[in-house]
Amino acid sequence: MxxxxxxxxxxxxxxxxxxxxxxxxxxxxxxxxxxxxxxxxxxxxxxxxxxxxxxxxxxIEVPADLKASILAGMRLHQAHAPAPSPAAAPAPAPKPATDTVNAAIPFTSAAPQGPVAEPSEQAPHTTRPRAWWQSPWTGIAALFVIMMAIMNVPRNTQSTLEESAALAGLPPVIQFLSNEIDQLTAPRLERRDDRAENLTTFLASNHSPTPNTIPDCLGEMPTIGCITYEYEGAKLSMICFKGGQTYHLITADKSTYPDKLPLEPELFQCSGKAFKIWVEGEQVNILSVKGTTEDIPEFI
The missing domain is CATH 1.10.10 (Arc Repressor Mutant, subunit A)
Structure with a gap:
């Protein structure tokens, strides 16, 4: 395979x-x-x-009356469904031919008599077309349009405001890295290798920030690869480690780091990922892992 x-x-x-x-x-x-x-x-x-x-x-919260609305639409459709067409009536028997004796008698009589009118055939029944807005399918289509609108409206305005406020408190570099991690795929890695020392050598040869030290627990994990980013004039390098789940170690030079430098290690959470930032010498290190801040290992 x-x-x-x-x-x-x-x-x-x-x-x-x-x-x-x-x-x-x-x-x-x-x-x-x-x-x-x-x-x-x-x-x-x-x-x-x-x-x-x-x-x-x-x-997504399903509207409480959704089932009732769908059933009502189905009943409306059934009520307006066209009735089955009746079986075709048998063709009328052919009129018997007039005998020769009657045909020879001229049409004169004491009492003037007009021609006998043949019973006229019944005019075909016509149904006035229903206006488009009376169609039951229009109601059903409108129902689904309403459903889609409900699904795209924020479930709770207060929770949306809270999420926006929380996001506003994040350092911009964290928001940037979170988006990049979401879009990261193996083909985008600049170098793929399962040994951290090979990746740090590659980063150093390209004049990219290289971590002075790798936490002991990360050092025991195999690596996947590395990639570099340019953000607000700073160069960020990322090494990806594989240990049960994927860990991302980001390094930046302290002199070009675009955000406020933390005095103590700081924890953040963004889009289902946890981040930890700390300063080490002339470098700023960031560790990211999927989950909450409780999933950040304690070896830093």
């Missing part, structure tokens, strides 16, 4: 679902996942995205 085939199977795996991970159909794909670092990064990102979508969908 190659990577592309494994990705097609792993896309079927629901985040946090134990049964999917034990599915024999996915067993070979999960086995490849253990040996392919790029596939592991891709899978973690896909699972995080699926979890965010699932969380958003589960948070």
């Amino acid at each position: 190659n990577r592309e085939e494994a990705q097609q199977l792993l896309e079927l795996c629901r985040p946090g679902n134990v049964d999917d991970r034990q599915d024999p159909v996915l067993a070979e794909a999960f086995a490849l996942l253990e040996t392919d670092a790029e596939l592991k990064v891709w899978f973690d990102q896909q699972q995080a995205l699926d979890a965010q979508i699932s969380e958003h969908m589960n948070s």
Whole structure:
């Protein structure tokens, strides 16, 4: 099985679902996942995205009268549905031919008599077309438009304001890094290697910030790769570690760091990720991991 085939199977795996991970159909794909670092990064990102979508969908509050509205629309449609057309009436029997005797008698009589009128055929029944706004489908379509509008309206204005206020309190560099991590894929890495020393050598050769020291616990983890960013005139380098989940260690020079320098290590939370910032000598280090601030390891 190659990577592309494994990705097609792993896309079927629901985040946090134990049964999917034990599915024999996915067993070979999960086995490849253990040996392919790029596939592991891709899978973690896909699972995080699926979890965010699932969380958003589960948070949508269904209107209390939604079921009643749908049933009412169905009843309206049934009431206005056209009745089945009646069976076609049998064709009238042909009129018997006039005998020759009667045909020879001229049409004169004592009492003037007009021609006998044949019974006229009944005019076909016509139904006045219903206006477009009377169509039951219009009501059903309107119902779904309302549903979509409800789904796109913030669930709670107060909670939205609170989230905005919390986001406003984040250092801009944290917001920038959070967005970049969400978009990070293995092909975007500038160098892929499972040894941290090879990545730090690569960063130093490109005059990018290189961490003076790597925390002991991170040092025991294999690496995935590294990437650099330019932000507000500062160069940021990121090394990705693989240890149960993906850790991102970002390093910047203290002299060019674009935000206020923390006096003590600081914790932040943004878009489902936790960040820890601390100053070490002439460098600023940031550690990020998916989850809450409680998921930041205590080895810093």
